[in-house]
Amino acid sequence: MDKNSGNNTDQAKIDEQELLQRYINGDKEAFQELVRIYKDPLYAFLRRFLNQQQLVEETFQETFLQLYRSRHSFEKGKPLRPWLFTIAANKARDALRKQQRHETVSIGTMSDSVDLSIDDVVNSLTAYEVTPYQEAEKTERAEKVREIIEEMPENLKEILILAYFEQFSYKQMADILSIPIGTVKSRLHTAIVYFTKKWKSSTSDENL
Template identity: 30%
Template sequence: MGSPSDEELMERFCDGAPDAFEALFARHAARVQGFLTRMVRDAPLAEDLLQTTFLSVIRARGRYDPGTRFVPWLMTIAANAARDSLRHQRHVDAHASDEGSAEPTSASPPSGDPSLRRHLLDALQQLPPDHREAVVLSKVEGWSFDEIAALRGISAGAARLRAHRGYERLRELLDGLEAEA
């Protein structure tokens, strides 16, 4: 017999098996952290949010319905943690003094042209969180619009529209960058 599915591990964890949680963490931590880093663009914050996400899994295990697909459930928790953090940061930034404006720290960019990666990450940060999430989930994580729709509780058409608007805005931002160069 092969290794247990995520859903089987989660059900075992709900039944009190801590090793099942450890297996889920080992299996998904890197993917979740990558997603969070792209969402908040701050590696130390993403690491904190990774811990928050898995702590939320522990706390929410009593509400996990057996048979629920684990990865979308986990990514919903991670996306909500990122969204809450971004909302909080906007609130803090709005009340910060003008002379001490907070500049987000950059996550280490993936390999390739560092300048292009930095510009892309900067442009991605300028998207509304819903559009950014749809772009990251569809293009980086490889999710279908149906999966994004299920994650957010919207229609597949709405998920597609969010991603499309995100792509269009990215194109505008990056075209503007070329014009400046």
């Protein structure tokens, strides 16, 4: 293992903790730096979770506003990212509830065996392609993934995004969503089953 890499990681943690302490103390420059660090991943998360650009932008602003207002309740020594995404997930759910433009979908309990992992689908989107045909095919797959995720029930969509796109751990997802780890695991399984069924259905329709 590269010692310099380890040292850089440790230094980054120290630098962030220093920023967090300044942010807690009301230092606006520190807050602006935290916004700079986290704005891109947060914006990407909200774009996947919300289906309208206006909702994304409003929720993005509300999340950072809440982050600034709630700085005194932040627990020192903890990483900011899970806490920030907790705020964002709550704000996104509120935005969707207010929107009320789609019916709530209930898929009940699904315990079918899964023979296609969503990892296979997600990984295929970043695979190296060498021909125009393959590149077009990759673009079509990416669009299908986006469409399926956009149509998923809210609770399944958010856990799939947190797990596979944001790479949060079970514990972090449990904290963000305020649910037990066991519920995280079962809900993620249901989300994968749901996604897989929709994916297979979309690909089988093309082969008819």
